[in-house]
Amino acid sequence: MQISQITRDTLDVTLLGKKPGHKYDHGHALVLSGGPGKTGAARMAARGALRIGAGAVTLGVPPAAQLEVAVQVTAIMLERIPDGAALADVLKDNRISALCLGPALGLGARAAGLVKAALAAPSVVLDADALTLMSQDAEICAGLHPRCILTPHMGEFARLAPDLAEAAKAERPSAKAWAAREAAARFGCVVLLKGPETVIATPEGHVRRHCATHDRATPWLATAGAGDVLAGFITGLLARGIDPLEAASMAAWLHAEAALTHGPGLIAEDLPDLLPQVLRALNVQAA
Numbered sequence: 001m002q003i004s005q006i007t008r009d010t011l012d013v014t015l016l017g018k019k020p021g022h023k024y025d026h027g028h029a030l031v032l033s034g035g036p037g038k039t040g041a042a043r044m045a046a047r048g049a050l051r052i053g054a055g056a057v058t059l060g061v062p063p064a065a066q067l068e069v070a071v072q073v074t075a076i077m078l079e080r081i082p083d084g085a086a087l088a089d090v091l092k093d094n095r096i097s098a099l100c101l102g103p104a105l106g107l108g109a110r111a112a113g114l115v116k117a118a119l120a121a122p123s124v125v126l127d128a129d130a131l132t133l134m135s136q137d138a139e140i141c142a143g144l145h146p147r148c149i150l151t152p153h154m155g156e157f158a159r160l161a162p163d164l165a166e167a168a169k170a171e172r173p174s175a176k177a178w179a180a181r182e183a184a185a186r187f188g189c190v191v192l193l194k195g196p197e198t199v200i201a202t203p204e205g206h207v208r209r210h211c212a213t214h215d216r217a218t219p220w221l222a223t224a225g226a227g228d229v230l231a232g233f234i235t236g237l238l239a240r241g242i243d244p245l246e247a248a249s250m251a252a253w254l255h256a257e258a259a260l261t262h263g264p265g266l267i268a269e270d271l272p273d274l275l276p277q278v279l280r281a282l283n284v285q286a287a
């Protein structure tokens, strides 16, 4: 199995530069929020999507959480999305170019309806609770497509594919990469399997690896919500029209780079606001 390492040298920095155009030319990302008291994860993901350059980002909230979210966002827009039918309606707006759902979404009927409706979006990041729901419902698995990206941590991966999670733990080189590749083939979409070693695989069998180890070690990324921000970074890049493998790879590198730039003491909500510094250091220019 061939595995490409994701490094500074493999990043196509030109993809991060913006061409002339208006905000919708840079994509509109939609991030779905959970209910009252559970909105922080989606708000962090949405901020990540906006900072990485999506032209517009909207948080889809259940009506009961609208006030809680409204008082905590400014550039991010808000839309009431009570259920799957409402999401299907919102997705008729073909300017919405990517959707993220799962962070603190919940596991009830609303969340299950949203996950099913979400698969109609052009590009979809399924994280956290969306993955747990997927592991319980074959209908969701059947609706996955190549512009979906699953972003499990090992706990979520064990629910999605217990056999592959077991194999990933084997004491052989590239066991985790092999498991991600099998999962991508099984589900017919991109799989980004998280951890200090993050592996990304496509249904066609491409495998990439980012190692946050040695000189890129960032153990302080093991902090609640860091994965929610990563999901937002990927969503923002997808919204901008970048292809799923490239979006996942760039997001993984930028996420670790932001953590390295900050150092110890990092909390998840710092990550989006570290991006301007990281992009400046990469010398990202207007395209």
Ligand SMILES: NC(=O)C1=CN([C@@H]2O[C@H](COP(=O)(O)OP(=O)(O)OC[C@H]3O[C@@H](n4cnc5c(N)ncnc54)[C@H](OP(=O)(O)O)[C@@H]3O)[C@@H](O)[C@H]2O)[C@@H](O)CC1
Residues within 6 Å of the ligand: 038, 039, 040, 041, 042, 102, 103, 104, 105, 106, 128, 129, 132, 153, 154, 155, 156, 195, 224, 225, 227, 228
């Ligand atoms: N600020 C917010 O609003 C935040 C909200 N959040 C939201 O909280 C919800 C619950 O999400 P969650 O990830 O904490 O819990 P869950 O899905 O039950 O899995 C956890 C279990 O899996 C296992 N496990 C194995 N390997 C693992 C690994 N590498 N990383 C992590 N776990 C690993 C481990 O079992 P163990 O290894 O301990 O036996 C562990 O007990 C979800 O909606 C999420 O979006 C969070 O994003 C945080 C910020």
Ligand SMILES: Nc1ncnc2c1ncn2[C@@H]1O[C@H](COP(=O)(O)OP(=O)(O)O)[C@@H](O)[C@H]1O
Residues within 6 Å of the ligand: 128, 152, 153, 194, 195, 196, 198, 212, 217, 218, 219, 220, 221, 222, 223, 224, 225, 226, 227, 228, 229, 230, 255
């Ligand atoms: N020890 C570590 N070193 C480097 N990166 C880590 C480490 N632990 C976790 N990460 C990264 O931090 C993020 C954690 O995501 P996740 O487990 O989904 O947490 P949460 O659900 O709290 O957001 C992932 O991107 C993962 O790759």
